[in-house]
Amino acid sequence: MSVSCESCTSPRVTRISITMTEGDVVDFTSCHRCEHKTYATGGRPLPLERVMSMAGRKK
Numbered sequence: 871m872s873v874s875c876e877s878c879t880s881p882r883v884t885r886i887s888i889t890m891t892e893g894d895v896v897d898f899t900s901c902h903r904c905e906h907k908t909y910a911t912g913g914r915p916l917p918l919e920r921v922m923s924m925a926g927r928k929k
C-alpha cells in the first residue's frame with residue numbers, strides 16, 4: 871500500500887505506527903516535502919487534540 875501526503879500528494883512520507891499507553895495504535899505520517907503531519911487510527915483520520923489526549927492519558 872502506497873502512502874502519499876494529504877497536503878501536497880508527495881509520496882516522500884514516513885509512516886510509523888505508535889502504540890499509545892492504553893494500547894491504541896496510531897499511524898503517524900510525516901511528509902518530507904512540506905512537513906505536513908497526519909495521524910490516523912484504524913484507517914480513520916485522528917484529530918491532533920485526540921492524539922494529545924491519548925498520549926497524555928494517565929493510568
Ligand SMILES: [Zn+2]
Pocket residue numbers: 875876877878879880901902903904905906
Ligand atoms: Zn506534503
